[in-house]
Amino acid sequence: MQKHLSGNCLFLSGSSSVFAAVFYRILGMRKPKFILLFILLVLAEVQLKAQAPNQGSIKGSLADDQKNALPYATVILKNAEDSSIYRTVLSNDKGVFSITPVAEGNYVLEISMLSFEKVKKNIAVDQTRPSIDLGVITLKNAANMLKDVTIKADIPLTEHQLDKTVVNIGQNLTTEGSTVWEVLRKLPGVQVTPDGQITLNGKPGANVLIDGKTTYLSSEDLAGLLGGMQASGIQRIELMSNPSSKYDAAGTAGIINIVKKKNTKEGINGSINAGAGQGHYGRYNGGFTFSYKNEHINLFVNNTYTYNKRFSSSEVTSDISGPNNNLLTEQASTNHSNSTNRNYRPTLGLDIYLSKRSTLTLSGTAGFGSAGSGLISGMDLLDSLRNKVNHIAYSSTLHDNPFNYTAGIQLAHQLDTAGRSFTVNADHSEYRNFPLQTNYNMLNDAAGNFVSETNNLLVQHRQLDIYATKADYVQPLKNKGNFEAGIKSSYVKANNNNTAYDLTGGQQVIDPVQSDYTVNSENINAAYVNLNKSWSNLSAEAGLRAEQTVTKGKERLTGETVNLNYLQLFPSLFLNDKINEQNSLTLRLGRRTDRPDYHELVPFRRPQTATLFFQGNPNLKPQVSWHGELAWNFQQALTLTLNYDIVSDYIRTFPFLDTNKTTITRRPVNVQKAHSWEIDLAYAKKLLSWWSTDNTLAFYRNAFNGQAAGYSLDNAGLVSLQFNTNNSFRISSVLSAECDWEYDSKRQFVNSTYGAYSVLDLGLKRSLFAGKGSLTLNANNILQSEDRNAIDRNNGLYQVTNLHFYSRSVSLNFAYRFGSGKTAKTKVNSGSEDEQKRAGS
Template sequence: MTLFILFLFNFADAQTKDGSISGAVLDDARKPLDGATVILLTAKDSVVLSTKLANPDGSFAFQNLKNNTYIIKATYIGYKNYRSNLVEVSGQKAVNLPPFTLSSIGKKLNEVTVTAQKSYVQQKIDRTVVNVGALISNTGANALEVLAKTPGVQVDADGNITFKGKSGVMVMIDDKPTYLSAANLATYLRSLPSSALDQIELMDNPPAKYDAAGNAGVINIKTKKNTTRGFNAVVSANLAQGFYGRTNESINFNYRIDKINFFANIAYNKQKTFRRLEIDRNYLDANGDLTSSLKDISYFRPSSNNTNIKAGLDYFISPKTTWGVVLTGNISRDHDSSPVYSLLYDKSGGLDSTVNSLNTSKNKFDSKGINLNYTHKFDSTGRTLTFDLDYIRDVSGSNQLFVNNTFLPDGTLTNLQTITDNLPSTINIYSAKADYTHPLKGKAKLEAGVKSSYVNTDNAANYFNVIDGVSTIDYNNTNRFLYKENINAAYINFNKSFGRFSLQTGLRLENTNGDGHQLGNGQKGDSSFVKHYTNLFPTAYFSYNLDTAGHNMLVASYGRRIGRPSYGSLNPFTFFVDKFTYFSGNPFLKPQFTDNYKLAYSFKSLFTVALAYNYTTDVQNETIHKSGNVFISTTGNIGQQKTWDFSVNSNLQPTKWWSVNLYAEEYNNTYQGQFYTGYLHQSQYTFSANGNNQFTLSKTWSAELSGWYNSGGTYGQFVSIPTGMVNVAVQKKILNNKGSIKLNMRDVFKSFSPSGAITNIADATATYHNFVDTQVATLAFTYSFGKSTNVPHKRDTGGAESEQGRAH
């Protein structure tokens, strides 16, 4: 069948091929200008025929051109416009132009030289691109801290990520899923230094070629990639001081000779952080009167050592064919000593008893992955075939000790409880995918692909009660959960331009097969479940240029997505967090489905305003219910969620030495559905804003002032209060501009303090308050060396695109 489809594509191509013009747009340092505007005009009367944005590697292509003489114009904010010589297309000719070089605009004012730099935020038809290096204050930060400053993204004190007010976002690294639980993902992102990051792509409605997983959309973190001949490298090191000290070191290099290109990114991170969490719980009787209360004060001081490695080899068999292999690895070790002080009060407010808990844990996480990829370009029109094979193995484990001492108000010890546990986990992921791109006549393109993935997980929880130094198995909590899942997918995507009007439509089919087995123990029997379902996921984008230059554009889009339960949340057994807090899985969880609608207007790359509406059924959300005086956290389907979102983004340059990016949004989350306590109905408006100011002080000095604010909102049972952050940074370029020294201060006013309330708990109320170690000063040094001859962009992506983000 595949050969037959390829035959039809080849036949269609033979019948419809016309001429084409391709090339690349570079800056004066010979680096790609991602998002540069490239305009095709007729030479005779300068009529604008088509407008495109340059790809991340600076490339562009105008296809299916009639015999004629053309002119190419390229523009980019902060750079002088480029206008080509006459370009003639005749006889189905493919014209490959040499790279265009745009010179940055410079002007001398009182010995101050002003040069342009890459915009922090760029808007594209199906995504928003954030350039990490454009902010000096990102220096010394980790990937999770960078995300917390990204427009539309929120990160709570536990590292959970929401996007435009919705949870369930799929986080990817270089177009590959991370395959990690929420906790392990946060650990990994904290270990990944900002010096290794290039861009962050935000897609609230991704195209059909992406996996449909992630009901809130996709956040794709793109790491830095050297693409030049010879040996080239960027090294960085920084020293930071918050509540405790921390360090980050990394090297990103490549070596290309003839047909071989070797590249690697190696980073090491050592840090110790601090967090204080206060939780207040009030217990009520049936009449709503107070019966008792509990105040928990927890101190977290995790220390960790993390090493991230990504290395690969590209072999260019010919200008049209490339084979590649990519190896990834993450080694993480951390230790945490977390004392908890619990104060129990009677209904009159008198102290009843205290519980002092000493909780310690030693955790490890090892991830290894290999990707084999192939790319073949049939011709210069863009007809391309790619495939990827991936294997990833994650092994994690935790050894914990819980010692709970209960005292009367006079200090008399009334109870001593000691619990130990061992929590090993293994996950294996196999994935294979193929994608085919075929240009068609009349400014059209067809894309199609298939993918199959298989995942098996093995999670065990071994609990022991320790009395007088003797350990006995706790059968109530000891368990082992096995889960296997296979997802098969196929998609087709079509786009075409009609003068000022463009459309892109796609359809993706995904078939899911899951098999869970909860093993029994000495006191409890085993159980199992099987899930099979097949779904269609359409996407559509419609754009219209309001003027011939393509500066004013309207875009409407629709997409449907799925949020599958994380593997661990399906595990039905209970896990011990502390004496008053448990976590329990839910094997009856159903996938959630979201319909996304969006209408946007943009003016060049300067201004974008958008209105979005999202409707989600069978919403998966963390829920809290009470058993006695214990709070139990579990993931449940809580009904439906409706979200309205209005956002504005602007890139401004008030003067040659001052550039500004401002992002603001107002969204409303409404939750409705059956709940433990009856019918849940939560609704609240939230205002969120990000802003950064970049100042070019001289040829070698620059500075930045940035910050963000969130007014608080509702997320299922949880209602948060306002919080925010202000950052300042200064940079000095040294060593002929190949090196830099940066000083950055995050959270200047120590204002980031995620706090709020937990609602809809039967016969109880609860509030929480976090004091987080985010006020950090960082001194960093970066140096780059190597040649500057540009070469074709290498592939380093893979086909595992959704499974790891659900590993728990």
């Protein structure tokens, strides 16, 4: 990496033809004139600006009324014509500042410092006066002006930015006392399928990050992790349908980034919270936070406790047909399941301010507790005439004591006051699960007479170790521009040891056929460059990310191995045109991938019910997608977005009928081609002084074609609808209310169709103790309308499932804040602030 801007520009200039050729090849377009033109214009602009003659300088010193020097005041030089920022510096410890070089032109110099009145000066730099010495500038004390002033600002629930939608969940009353998993299911454009897959804007394959860090977890383990996290500890959730090259390329549907709260106040501060609720079962939560911040350190400690028990039921009918579509057998079952989770999540964070420009951050989070589930199922086996032949009584219990932790260290350093900066991160995470599952089957004939029984035990040990290091560099360019570059390397190792035992003669005997021991590893090495530039009405950003993936897998009992090594390129492009004060257009283009979950690569066949199994596929390929969207925004309130995606090697889990024509095994496979379109309409506005509304309406369709699992697929899909509305009401200065409603219509993914459902939540909040405390009453899913059906079709199999979710509940939550509540001192943010937020700093 070059150390100077001129070096960077020469490198970019010399490589512009190569960079353009890469885009030409990746996009697969015969005449990508507009993209090539844009890239060349940006590179030319960077080089011209870097080589432009900057001759002048501006200097001076700052003092108060008593002639005391004022160190570390903010000095901003703006272009007089459009008020754009030309350069920002700080005064040194003696109050002296210097801005150099400065091109010829007219400027406005703004000087500001906490507790002092702002100073503005008009300055002209030309050939007759290239160097300007302003001498001593006196700032007047503004302490009297600041007395007894309280500033309040309404933070919107959702914010639409250039590359993402930000949901400030702390503004939503109905999230009080909820887990992050429950909040995730309420976000606009987010859905969770019955099998735990997270979809974003109607497309599966969303990558969930926590503080900008990939979780690398299966859908089942991710649900367990987020189900143990309280929403009260989350600041915001960022939804990115087309992330920039700075982010990992994983997630064809985009990225969901969960950003935790962090202390920003000086002195000693903290909070306590507790809540209880009642649904089908009881639920409880509690926790505390403590922080201490001064000019040297920022210490943050918290711990949360969550207890939740859920109940659901289903009816499943499976018709098994022969080659001529004639019915062979039918299976009809009724299932009742419950799950219990008890979680503790302590967190420790420490910022050490090594200097005015350097911060060392240490962080650690642990999660431990217990988890359990139970399933009771009764299944009738019918013949081709739907006469009852047998009955299977099945029961299963699972107990687990999961444990996980994440530890990280980060160094953020601002190289100069102009904004050049770099950050370096190193993280290690570990997830351990020890599920102990018992399965019991009893087979009776049609008259209820005992025929046979099986009783087995499945002992499992799953361990996931994650190591990641990354470095990011930011180089500000003149006139609202940035050059960014970074590298990252991650290594993940997954151990899955499953030992099955049969109860024979009163003893547990190992069943080698049902046992499995698999070790998988994945190493991803990545590098990216990113350029962004703003003009008076146009903003542009272009980036390229390269990722090398090395995957190895071995089944130790059979000796079967998997070895993959491939390189992928992921370009991204953003354009925003501010047409006028009321209208703007945004274009987003990008390429992304979705690698299989580690459990999807393990060929172990795990029982789920008496006749249903899940088995991984070691030959799964990563899916790759091209994403494009065009958005129009009107008055920062109304947004219309058009999306289109093209996906190859789409990953989907199919139900397969086994050769015995009785049992069913679900396996993940690659679908050759998929494409989807979507139309989104979002409207958010404060309609009245006491009423704010936030709404999203989306229409979308997913279509699939090509080869999948050995047969031809031609599925045009369904046009589906999703609607979210949030309305908040300020009843008085201490009382507020909220109403959330979500509706999802019938939708389809390959050979699976899910029925419509809706959810209505209400919340009421009362402020206490002069705003330091609050009491919140929530009613969730009050209409008990989250039930839906699912239909799966495959060769020789037609399966209908009716799902019942007993999630209606009422909860009462109390929160109280304590401490000095002093606002932190003014601090200069480095040009890498966004990267620091992503890295959890």
